[in-house]
Amino acid sequence: MKFGMRKPSLKRSIKARTTGKLKRSVKKAVIPGYGKKGMGWLKNPKKAAYNKVYKKTSFSLFDLFK
Numbered sequence: 001m002k003f004g005m006r007k008p009s010l011k012r013s014i015k016a017r018t019t020g021k022l023k024r025s026v027k028k029a030v031i032p033g034y035g036k037k038g039m040g041w042l043k044n045p046k047k048a049a050y051n052k053v054y055k056k057t058s059f060s061l062f063d064l065f066k
Helices: 010-018 021-030 039-043 045-057 061-065
Strands: none
Touching: 039 045
16 A cells, blocks of 8 residues: 555535534434544444555645645
């Protein structure tokens, strides 16, 4: 696995900022454990491990300006 710079996606960026508070609150009420830290490891450990490594070994264009 070799990672580098992530390509920014305008579509995903807008989607992340516009997902409503109401939608999250409904999911939190219906799905037990939704939004709790570490739930990804219980749901899909392989994906969670991949994401942890990816997050540590890649960087975004915006990280260069921090």
